[in-house]
Amino acid sequence: MLKGKTIVLGVCGGIAAYKAVELLRLYKKAGADLHVIMTAAAQKFVTPLTFQTLSGNPVHTELFDLFQGHEIGHISLADRADLLVVAPATANLIGKVANGIADDLLSTTIMATRAPVIFAPAMNTNMLENPVYCSNQARLETFGYRFIEPSTGDLACGWQGKGKLPDPAQLFSNSLTSLYPADLSNETFLITAGPTREEIDPVRYLSNYSSGKMGYAIARAAAERGAKVVLISGPTALDPPRGVETLYVVSAQQMNGAVLERAHEATVVIKAAAVADYRPLIRADGKVKKEGQETWSLELEKNPDILATLGQMGLKALLVGFAAETDDLIGNARKKLEKKNVDLIVANDVSRVDAGFEADTNAVRLLFRDGSEEELPLLPKSAVANILLDRIKTLCDA
Ligand code: PMT
Numbered sequence: 084m085l086k087g088k089t090i091v092l093g094v095c096g097g098i099a100a101y102k103a104v105e106l107l108r109l110y111k112k113a114g115a116d117l118h119v120i121m122t123a124a125a126q127k128f129v130t131p132l133t134f135q136t137l138s139g140n141p142v143h144t145e146l147f148d149l150f151q152g153h154e155i156g157h158i159s160l161a162d163r164a165d166l167l168v169v170a171p172a173t174a175n176l177i178g179k180v181a182n183g184i185a186d187d188l189l190s191t192t193i194m195a196t197r198a199p200v201i202f203a204p205a206m207n208t209n210m211l212e213n214p215v216y217c218s219n220q221a222r223l224e225t226f227g228y229r230f231i232e233p234s235t236g237d238l239a240c241g242w243q244g245k246g247k248l249p250d251p252a253q254l255f256s257n258s259l260t261s262l263y264p265a266d267l268s269n270e271t272f273l274i275t276a277g278p279t280r281e282e283i284d285p286v287r288y289l290s291n292y293s294s295g296k297m298g299y300a301i302a303r304a305a306a307e308r309g310a311k312v313v314l315i316s317g318p319t320a321l322d323p324p325r326g327v328e329t330l331y332v333v334s335a336q337q338m339n340g341a342v343l344e345r346a347h348e349a350t351v352v353i354k355a356a357a358v359a360d361y362r363p364l365i366r367a368d369g370k371v372k373k374e375g376q377e378t379w380s381l382e383l384e385k386n387p388d389i390l391a392t393l394g395q396m397g398l399k400a401l402l403v404g405f406a407a408e409t410d411d412l413i414g415n416a417r418k419k420l421e422k423k424n425v426d427l428i429v430a431n432d433v434s435r436v437d438a439g440f441e442a443d444t445n446a447v448r449l450l451f452r453d454g455s456e457e458e459l460p461l462l463p464k465s466a467v468a469n470i471l472l473d474r475i476k477t478l479c480d481a
Contacts, residue, residue, distance in 0.1 A: 084114060084470045084473070087114075089115070090117055091160050091163075092106065092138075093167065093168065093170075094119060094129070094134070096125045096127055097171040097248075099248035101128065102250075102251050102254075103170050104129060106255060109255040117139075117140060118164075120144070120189045121143070121189075145188060161195035164196050166198055166258065167199070168201045170201075170202075170203035173204075177219050178215070180194065200229070201258050201261055202223070203231040205246060207242060208244035233245055234253075235247065252443050259465065264308075264309075267472065268308075271313070272311070272350075272353065274305070274314050275298060275317075276293075276295040276298020276299050276316050276355050278295075278319075291440070293357035293440055295320075296443065296464050299321050299324055300464040301472070312328065315332060315338060317332060317357075330345075339387045342389050342393070346393060350399070352402050362386055363381055364384045391422065401427070401478055403471075404425045405429045405431055406431060407433045408431065408433065409432075409433060412448065413448065416430035427475070428449075429447045429471065430448040438461065444462060445461070446459065446462070
């Protein structure tokens with residue numbers, strides 16, 4: 084998804100510098116051409132050799148190094164960058180840029196680039212709340228520099244509070260939005276995510292392992308790319324994505340009702356939810372007691388197949404389903420594409436631990452109605468979401 088994109092990763096001196104290594108790997112995996120600039124302090128935490136080995140490019144540390152014979156180092160990097168990300172960004176670096184000081188390779192490149200610049204600050208809570216720091220950040224924001232909010236937790240200095248560098252996967256997905264234009268602003272997405280729960284009695288239910296991460300990643304990415312997004316979510320532990328209308332349901336029947344109510348507004352429907360195929364025929368009003376029962380047989384009845392219903396409705400919307408499979412991934416997914424009458428199905432091998440349910444990454448194969456297929460490598464769910472949206476955009480524009 085980042086093939087042809089040049090990303091300059093600036094690394095400042097802070098204990099979180101080790102996380103920049105993982106961030107670099109995510110960009111590389113997504114196909115970006117990566118160039119790392121390290122400040123002098125950053126090199127006290129991680130060696131340039133680590134970044135050089137993983138990026139496949141020389142690491143830049145010196146302002147006055149000549150670059151490729153005739154090119155001036157910071158200007159060349161500044162010109163070539165499609166995106167410049169500073170992670171971790173220290174109060175010192177942010178203060179320098181906010182006040183026009185360009186005295187090393189990183190601050191000079193930031194000043195010289197026309198590419199979007201994103202700072203991911205990481206520092207002690209008191210530094211983060213210091214009015215001098217706050218006004219420097221605010222000043223840079225008024226000029227269009229973007230900031231990724233630090234997360235809260237145990238800090239290396241022993242404090243508890245805000246100031247941690249977010250997880251590399253979060254930095255990766257958050258930073259991608261600066262590379263993508265608002266290309267979906269004409270679309271309205273209806274997306275489902277998470278599991279459904281089918282109650283047996285007031286204390287028990289049938290469900291599955293869906294965490295909602297895949298569907299939420301798609302909803303977040305679509306909203307970041309300018310789409311209007313309605314997310315219908317089963318029970319999850321996730322925060323609602325910013326800029327997304329999120330509606331909560333519990334059972335498959337509730338999800339069915341909510342989807343059918345909102346489907347007519349959508350230009351694209353994506354069903355990433357893991358809907359329970361069956362529900363108990365009888366839901367007991369009181370807690371079922373175990374006394375005198377060595378075994379317990381539950382009679383189940385079929386839930387509505389929401390996607391199949393949508394496929395029969397002759398909606399104008401582009402219809403995208405997921406297929407969670409453990410055997411014959413492609414054969415079963417292709418059958419679902421035809422049976423449910425969808426435009427695109429995302430075949431998901433859920434027998435892998437690093438893909439499908441609960442994982443932060445996913446490995447899927449896209450099966451199109453015209454018989455073509457595309458296999459995606461193992462990627463963060465945010466990257467899978469953006470590639471899926473790219474393909475959907477192509478189908479919508481066709
Ligand atoms: O939530 P995560 O932990 O991130 O995990 C992601 C995921 C594995 C749940 C997701 O990637 C995925 O594969 N979702 C589809 C799961 C599923 O229910 O697959 P299925 O093969 O049983 O269903 C096929 C399609 O029909 C799906 O789009 C499903 O939403 C839909 N369906 C299924 C049953 C039903 N009664 N109604 C439906 O609409």
